[in-house]
Amino acid sequence: AQSVTQLGSHVSVSEGALVLLRCNYSSSVPPYLFWYVQYPNQGLQLLLKYTSAATLVKGINGFEAEFKKSETSFHLTKPSAHMSDAAEYFCAVSDPGPASKLTFGTGTRLQVTL
Amino acid sequence: KAGVTQTPRYLIKTRGQQVTLSCSPISGHRSVSWYQQTPGQGLQFLFEYFSETQRNKGNFPGRFSGRQFSNSRSEMNVSTLELGDSALYLCASSLDGLQETQYFGPGTRLLVL
Numbered sequence: 001a002q003s004v005t006q007l008g009s010h011v012s013v014s015e016g017a018l019v020l021l022r023c024n025y026s027s028s029v030p031p032y033l034f035w036y037v038q039y040p041n042q043g044l045q046l047l048l049k050y051t052s053a054a055t056l057v058k059g060i061n062g063f064e065a066e067f068k069k070s071e072t073s074f075h076l077t078k079p080s081a082h083m084s085d086a087a088e089y090f091c092a093v094s095d096p097g098p099a100s101k102l103t104f105g106t107g108t109r110l111q112v113t114l
Numbered sequence: 115k116a117g118v119t120q121t122p123r124y125l126i127k128t129r130g131q132q133v134t135l136s137c138s139p140i141s142g143h144r145s146v147s148w149y150q151q152t153p154g155q156g157l158q159f160l161f162e163y164f165s166e167t168q169r170n171k172g173n174f175p176g177r178f179s180g181r182q183f184s185n186s187r188s189e190m191n192v193s194t195l196e197l198g199d200s201a202l203y204l205c206a207s208s209l210d211g212l213q214e215t216q217y218f219g220p221g222t223r224l225l226v227l
Contacts, residue, residue: 043218
């Protein structure tokens with residue numbers, strides 16, 4: 001079965017600092033991996049998606065993630081944090097097959113301070 | 115193109131009642147999935163519908179059911195509500211569900227008293 005582990009339920013960074021949110025996955029087949037962001041009282045918004053086309057995936061709002069098969073990781077980064085990045089971030093893996101479902105990590109709440 | 119819409123946005127029910135939530139997918143999307151989000155359990159998959167058929171199901175009791183209509187709109191029903199059913203229920207749509215990107219609605223927040 002697919003699974004995702006997000007290390008760190010809370011991460012705090014200063015505005016302008018590097019953002020690094022960690023995600024490790026477990027999958028028996030080449031995975032499809034996603035990062036979603038959730039702002040308070042809202043649904044999930046897709047940041048980026050890995051589908052094996054390229055190991056470095058660029059997403060919206062300056063975020064990117066690198067797929068490392070040897071480390072089974074898909075960490076999310078942003079060079080310079082902005083106050084508007086404060087939100088909860090979820091890493092997810094998609095089941096293979098015709099009826100895909102997403103298995104989510106427990107989420108990481110990002111706090112951005114002045 | 116309009117996004118995924120969910121109605122109602124907020125609901126308050128009492129234990130033992132039943133509730134129906136509605137989801138309208140993005141135009142052209144045929145797959146609709148439902149997820150439950152709670153502080154304790156996180157985001158959990160409920161079920162997925164494609165072409166009016168349930169194609170995948172998570173580990174939830176039979177009190178949770180759903181259906182999909184010919185226009186791809188979907189409804190989710192919870193019968194005999196329990197306090198633990200209080201959650202944010204999220205609907206997501208995709209073109210055909212084959213590891214396609216799922217686009218989420220704003221959710222319905224259900225409070226069971």
